[in-house]
Amino acid sequence: MCATVAAVAMAALGLAAPQASAASEAAAATVCGSGYTLKKAIPLPVGTAPAERLATLFAYENGGKGCAILDNNAGNSEYMYLKVCKVDGTGCDTDSGNFSEYAGPVYASSFACAPVTAKMGQTSGSLYIDYKSSRVFPCG
Numbered sequence: 001m002c003a004t005v006a007a008v009a010m011a012a013l014g015l016a017a018p019q020a021s022a023a024s025e026a027a028a029a030t031v032c033g034s035g036y037t038l039k040k041a042i043p044l045p046v047g048t049a050p051a052e053r054l055a056t057l058f059a060y061e062n063g064g065k066g067c068a069i070l071d072n073n074a075g076n077s078e079y080m081y082l083k084v085c086k087v088d089g090t091g092c093d094t095d096s097g098n099f100s101e102y103a104g105p106v107y108a109s110s111f112a113c114a115p116v117t118a119k120m121g122q123t124s125g126s127l128y129i130d131y132k133s134s135r136v137f138p139c140g
Contacts, residue, residue, distance in 0.1 A: 032067035032105045036060035039111075040136065044070075044118065044129045055080075055129055057118050059111075059136045066111025068136055069104040070118045076100060079127075081119040084108045084136060089115060096124075 039061045043053035050056075054074050060067040070082040080103035085092040093106040108114040116136035121127035 031069055031102075032060045032107075033062070036062040036067050042131075042136075044120070044131055046131065055118070055120050057082075057116070057131065057136065059116075060105075061111050064110060064112075066108040066114050066136075067105045068108075068116060069102050069106075070120065071102045072099055072120070074120070078120050079123050081117065081124070082106050083117045085115050086110050087113040087115070087135075 037060060038058065040057075040059040042057040042059075043050045044055040044057060045053075048054070056071040056073060058069045058071060060069075066084060068082060068084045070080055072078055072080060077098050077100040079097070080099045081094070081096040082103040083092055083094040084106045086108055087110065091109055093108065095103045095106050097103070103118075113135040115134050116132070118129065118131040119127050120129040
């Protein structure tokens, strides 16, 4: 399903992605739940070409609510950590563990300017992605 999430999201952003079946695309589009639409895809580590990314942070929106997924593009199980909060830093939702596909979905009850943290590595103490942003969703 990881490749499917990436394929659907990349296609939505007009980027080249592997072909997926209609059934796979439908399944990936509802990882966050029905009604969510893709707002942003960030190849990680930052500055990495999309074809060379190790992970992709996807942000979705549905009626003022936000959802984020950290897609594992490394091809093997890795430690992953994903946290999204409301703009004031409260109401955080976190997912962490060793995943071969993705971490999340995690949700923010108000998506505007929601801060996000995304980490990935062999272990929590050996990270090659340690991404933090004061906002993963648009501010307005």
